[in-house]
Amino acid sequence: MALILALESSCDDSAAALVTSDRQILAQAVVGQNDAHRPFGGVVPEIAARAHVEILPGLVRQVLHDADVSVGDVDAIAATAGPGLIGGVMVGLLAGKGLALASGKPLVAVNHLEGHALSPRLVDRALDFPYLLLLASGGHCQLLEVRGVGDYRRLATTIDDAAGEAFDKAAKLLDLGYPGGPAIEALAKDGDPNAVALPRPLVGSGEPHFSFAGLKGAVQRAVQAGTHRPEDIAASFQQAVVDCFVDRTRIALEKSDAPSLVVAGGVAANASVRDALRQLAERNGRRFSVPPGWLCTDNAAMIGWAGAERFAAGLIDGLDAPARARWPLDPDGEKVRGAGVKA
Secondary structure (H helix, E strand, O other): OOEEEEEEOOOOEEEEEEEEOOOOEEEEEEEEOHHHHHHHOOOOHHHHHHHHHHHHHHHHHHHHHHHOOOHHHOOEEEEEEEOOOHHHHHHHHHHHHHHHHHHOOOEEEEEHHHHHHHHHHHHOOOOOOOEEEEEEOOOOEEEEEEEEOOEEEEEEEEOOOOHHHHHHHHHHHOOOOOOHHHHHHHHHOOOOOOOOOOOOOOOOOOOOOEOOHHHHHHHHHHHHHOOOOHHHHHHHHHHHHHHHHHHHHHHHHHHOOOOEEEEEOHHHHOHHHHHHHHHHHHHOOOEEEOOOHHHHOOOHHHHHHHHHHHHHOOOOEOOOOOOOOOOOOOOOOOOOOHHHHHO
């Protein structure tokens, strides 16, 4: 059994965890920065990076204390090396390198997206490779075949904005504050999802990719019109995103023979998204798996598990491992028009 000390700092959550290769989370801690970024309506990279510098050392001490272990007891140090806000990524990765150097332990530089992609396997022992993954977060929206550790085939990506970004923008337009996803979901519970006619970009086109820029613009026009209740706009927006997910994922299921459908990433914490994709999986005879909500948002437990899987496969990194703002899971994937090249 391997014990992994993991660090996560790719956006505005500072996190540390101790995870074992037999799927035990011995300790974990996450400190968010919502209060610091809320006045700006979104994450300010400089503020986030400075906060990671202040917070991460204490979190490492905390998880080691909670698990009653020392750095010398761990088998490897895992740290997010990208993609993400480069300042924050550098803070966490340099901290991981320092711990690895001081302790003589190997470093595992983890792709944050791989952390999300493998996270369902931390809590679902029956989930085997391959599986079809909808990865939906603030910065990414992709459909991937997860064939194994480090082995991914991208089937679709967003050509402009990510779904999580669209949730945050809609929340800002409705003056709901930050973070937007939970605020939209809470308000939508009291709204009518059919009250506001909003577009479903690319639905019915047969194209596998996502697009949310036009939907954000439609929400802005609906808010400016002043003729709809905020609850109805929120519910209609959320339903539009769900419909896009279902349509795009249905196309991917037709192209993949993977026996399981998995959804992960921050947007996977949304109950309407989870329920709709569960029903889609059932209609298509696929097993469905989704991590618990706390494992969908940024955390170090998923980085620790990805680190454990990579460590078991012999995939360790040198202290020269770079911090990356962009880091595709499928670097050979076909380039897509628009912002999809980021994927």
